[in-house]
Amino acid sequence: METDIRVPKLRLAGKEYPLFPIWILFLIAAFGIGLHGMVTVLTKGLSVTGLSNQVAWGLWIAIDLSSIALGGSAFVFGVIVYLFKIERFKRVGMLAVLLGFLGYSTAGMVLLFDLGQPLRFWHPVVYWQPHSLLWEITMCVVLYLSVLLAELLPIVLEHPLFHSHPILDKSKFLRGFTNFLQKLSAWLHKTGPFLAVIGLTLSLLHQASLGATYGVLAGRGLWFSQTAPVIFVLSAVAGGTCLLFLTSIIVFRVMRPGLVSDSVLYDIARIAGYVALLCIYIRVWDWAVTNYYSFDREIALQTELLNTVAPYTTSFWIGQVLFAAIPGFALVSAKRIKRFRILAFFAILPLICTILTRWNYNLSGLIAQITYDPFTPTVIQNSYSPTVTEWQVGMGVISYWLITFSLAARFLPFKGDHHHKEHHEPDVPEPVTAD
Numbered sequence: 179m180e181t182d183i184r185v186p187k188l189r190l191a192g193k194e195y196p197l198f199p200i201w202i203l204f205l206i207a208a209f210g211i212g213l214h215g216m217v218t219v220l221t222k223g224l225s226v227t228g229l230s231n232q233v234a235w236g237l238w239i240a241i242d243l244s245s246i247a248l249g250g251s252a253f254v255f256g257v258i259v260y261l262f263k264i265e266r267f268k269r270v271g272m273l274a275v276l277l278g279f280l281g282y283s284t285a286g287m288v289l290l291f292d293l294g295q296p297l298r299f300w301h302p303v304v305y306w307q308p309h310s311l312l313w314e315i316t317m318c319v320v321l322y323l324s325v326l327l328a329e330l331l332p333i334v335l336e337h338p339l340f341h342s343h344p345i346l347d348k349s350k351f352l353r354g355f356t357n358f359l360q361k362l363s364a365w366l367h368k369t370g371p372f373l374a375v376i377g378l379t380l381s382l383l384h385q386a387s388l389g390a391t392y393g394v395l396a397g398r399g400l401w402f403s404q405t406a407p408v409i410f411v412l413s414a415v416a417g418g419t420c421l422l423f424l425t426s427i428i429v430f431r432v433m434r435p436g437l438v439s440d441s442v443l444y445d446i447a448r449i450a451g452y453v454a455l456l457c458i459y460i461r462v463w464d465w466a467v468t469n470y471y472s473f474d475r476e477i478a479l480q481t482e483l484l485n486t487v488a489p490y491t492t493s494f495w496i497g498q499v500l501f502a503a504i505p506g507f508a509l510v511s512a513k514r515i516k517r518f519r520i521l522a523f524f525a526i527l528p529l530i531c532t533i534l535t536r537w538n539y540n541l542s543g544l545i546a547q548i549t550y551d552p553f554t555p556t557v558i559q560n561s562y563s564p565t566v567t568e569w570q571v572g573m574g575v576i577s578y579w580l581i582t583f584s585l586a587a588r589f590l591p592f593k594g595d596h597h598h599k600e601h602h603e604p605d606v607p608e609p610v611t612a613d
Contacts, residue, residue: 182434183433183434183588183589184432184433184434184435185197185198185433185588186198186432186433188200198584198588201584202581202584202585205577205580205581205584206577206581208573208574208576208577209573209574209577209578209581211570211573211574212570212571212572212573212574212575212576212577212578213574214570215566215567215568215569215570215571215573215574216291216570216571216574218567218570219291219567219571220291220296223294224294226565226567227564227565227567227568228562228563228564228565228568229562230560230562232544232547232560233541233544233545233560233561233562234544235292235540235541235544236540236541236562236564236568237564237568237569237572238288238289238291238292238568238571238572239288239292239540240533240536240537240540240541241284241285241288241572241575241576242284242285242288242289242292243285243388243536243539243540244532244533244536244537245280245281245282245284245285245288245575245579246281246282246285246319246384246385246388246414247281247385247410247413247414247417247418247532247533247536248277248281248414248417248418248421248529248532249277249278249279249280249281249282249418250278250281250381250385250414250415250417250418250419251274251277251278251415251418251419251421251422252274252275252277252278252279252281252326252329252377252381252418253278253374253377253378253380253381253382254274254415254418254419254449255267255270255271255274255275255422256271256274256275256329256370256373256374256377256378257374257378258271259271259370259374260370260371260373260374261371261374261375266439266442267442267445267446268594269430269437269438269592269593269594270422270426270430270438270442270446272333272592272594273422273425273426273429273430273592274418274422275326275329275330275333276330276333276583276586276590277418277421277422277425277583278326278418279323279326279327279329279330280579280582280583281418281579282319282322282323282326283323283578284575284576284578284579285319286319286323287575287578288571288572288575291571302316302317302320303316303317303320311387311390311391312391314383314384314387315384315387315388315391318380318381318383318384318387319384321376321380322377322380322381322384325373325376325377325380326377328366328369328373329366329370329373329377331362331363331366332363332364332366332367333590333592334590335359335360335363336590336591336592336593336594337589337590337591338591340356340359340360341356341360382411385407385410385411385414386407386408386410386411387407388407388410389406389407389408389409389410389411389539390406390407392406392539392543400468400477400480400481400484400542400543400546401538401539401542401543403464403467403468405460405464406539408460409457409460409461409464409535412453412456412457412460413457413531413532413535414532415453415457416450416453416454416457416502416528416531416532417528417529417531417532417533419446419449419450419453420450420454420505420509420525420526420528420529420532421525421529422446422450423443423446423447423450423509423521423522423525424522424525424526424529425583425587426438426443426446427443427518427522428587429587429592430443430592431443431518433587433588434592437592437593440516441513443512443518444512444513444516445512447509447512447521447525448509448510448512448513450509450525450528451505451506451507451508451509451510451511451512452506452510454502454503454505454506454509454528454531455502455503455506455507455510457502458498458499458502458503458506458531461498461499461502461535462499465494469481476548476555476556476557479546479557480542480543480546480547480548480557481546483546483557483559484542484545484546487545487559490542493534494538497530497531497534498531498534498535498538501527501528501530501531501534502527502528502531504524504527505524505525505527505528506528508520508521508524509521509524509525541562544560544562545559545560545561545562546558546559546560547560
């Protein structure tokens, strides 16, 4: 079994306590609270939520969109590793696949409870509606989740449990089954470039279509513009890469020091920084076209109305401009800063920016919306407040994400050997210096 994985410990009163079991127990308790909310929704329906016909998408869809966006590093590093053949990102790419799978499976869990008829979740796969953007998004997400599962299987099968555990030699059936799994893993590994192309295609399609879903809604004005597909794609790349950088520090610098060089981590930070700056550049121009050059009275009224119920303008300039621009410049300069604590702090801010962007696209145009009357359009205000049950379900799906990631970070080797006969250069651990 693997023994070279360092697990952080908690120091209290001069004694060290294992932090991992405490963390897992805390997450299991949080998931239990979420499970109560999930059962409530499945038994009582959407009447226990704060959703309405006017605001049909709320907290759950914001979590859904955010989790999909923060899994955006999977298709980016699939291209970098398999198409660009940059081998030094191989192990980081494995972590990106895990984050992508967690993001999309989390989104699937949220959607199961957001549906009015959860037992009909399979209907889009059978009953096609090719003229619907939501159907196209559903099909892309289902197919891409299948691709991520195929990419994740070889990573899971790297664990010694599946190839060198003593119990395998005591059962011919188990040994034969694990041998079959190893052959399947080797075959899936060889199809990596093909899976990367399919994953890139499906990801770009549904990330852009998510933005287009809002862009084609008539009469919304403030957020739903034609640039939404581009912003959704770029913000997913920036937010997903920032999350990959943060988790890479935990997995490859704290728990497995030397497995991935610091220079690779700096390059991940730089990629995130450049994309964040590009995204915010386009977003500011979009704001200027929508709010400054258009002279649209309804949009001005929407902004004024939103400012009466929340610090909308302040949150935009601080949470979505400064939280992307300032960290973007810092992350681009990662090789000069060379302090991971500082870089980790700056990487958190674009994550908040990505989540705020999804929240605003999802709610701002619904809370202050323009009526559909083409002759006398007016701005009306709707209200929405998530109920306790909605927060419980949200806590449950986030706990699932954290539990699965924590177990993977603790037990998966992330070495990229896949235990089939290939020649790899030996690992040469780098010395880890203190920040």
